[in-house]
Amino acid sequence: MNQNQQVNEGSRGRQDDDAALSEFLASLMDYTPTIPDELVEHYIAKSGFQCPDVRLIRLVAVATQKFISEVASDALQHCKARQSAVIKDKRDKQQKDKRLVLTMEDLSKALHEKFHSPAMIGAQSPHAMVDFGENDAIGDRNERLDVKGW
């Protein structure tokens, strides 16, 4: 009896999930992600991802866009924090620093927060992201994120 109840609950849960999923996928088709579909298709094809469904490509694009916007907003917070600190010191330069610039310093801090966690040290850091054969040079570039002063 218990098992039956559990199975019923599970199936109901799955139905709900399916409904939510189809709803979500429908809403996904309305939204055009900033990252173009062709770009996403090219790069996921490189890693062996095969799917004729456009919705999945859109899903990947949206997920990536969400990730990047999170990183960007974190970097923006760092930038603003630094500006407010500067303004405290020198009121003369207030007008100069109104311009918000994405710098390597802010970006490296934001990425470090994103990937660095006690549980996953070394696993998901930018340095340890999947090593593509031809992207070794990018690894060098990313290593510089940690260097203060860039």
Place this chain on the structure above:
Amino acid sequence: MSNGGGESGEKECEQSTKGRFGSGEEFGRAIAKIAVAQICEGAGFQSFQSSALETLADITIRYIRNLGQNANSYANLAGRAESNVVDVFQGLEDLGMTQGFIGLSDVNRCPIGSGLVREISQYVSLEEEVLFPFNVPRFPVVKERKAGPSFLQVGESSPEDHVPDWLPKFPDHLLYVSSPVWNPRPLDVPVDKTDLTKEQKKVERPLMNLQHQFTCNGSAPPVFADPGDAATTKGAGQGNPFLSAPLWFGEKEVTPLVYPAKLESHPQNHVLEERVAPVIDKVKSSLDSEDSRNKIILNSRPSVQFKLGTSKKLLTSAMGLSPQRKTIEKTACCFESDDEKDEKKRGKERIVKGPMDKTQELDHL
């Protein structure tokens, strides 16, 4: 923290990667940069450091590829070649592990019902749509290879039975048939050469045309091995002075050959004459050929000095006549005096060693 330092470092990196990436990669990277810039602009940034932008574009590309790989591996794990929604969500979960989302702690969860979906759907509903400004074509574009004309297209029939007519045509037979080598120059005193120039030209021109055609069609020029064949060696290739056709004897004004005085007028013993004369003749001929080689290889013409410094041992060993050693050494010395003048022209040493190796064969005389 100089921006310039960062920029130059990035440029170096780019140059090193440019060689490795094909053009498709550069295009993709540029598109990614634009997309990322638009996303950051939406987040609130007004301008970017180019190094930071490039790094973020790299990370975007890596994220996309990572996600694709994860989804693909989950699909393969389930025994499928094509990925589906669940695989993508599982891949997303892997990438989002460090951040975490609501419901991650639930062991029995379905990836679809997880907080991840909710987060993404929230993002979709809240976020403003920022369209990519350009129309991106499908890339990389696969160029169709154009095959050469087939036998049928040209109207010929294939010469061989086993080669069908619809295959591309064979290249012209003149290109691979070996032509007879022009007989080598007689080993006379250089004065005689001038008489043969015109006859040489008659024979050489058609051969030269053929070989020019030969090399123009992409085959390798014949290797310059035998000094006797110096006049027949041709090089084609437009623009490369080292591969251009050699000058004919008499075409360009050449400084006269300066023999060491003692070599010609040196009184030779009767016995020495018998044994050394042929040797000296051969040395002369090899030196002449070396000289002609110099004509081909060197553009400028300083006065020709025969460099035989290293050959002292060779000559003496070649001569190998103990009673006549004094006279021989004297000739060797007069060769050497030329050497000292010639010390600056080291380039000829290598050339000289070629024919000089042949004097070693004279040991067997």
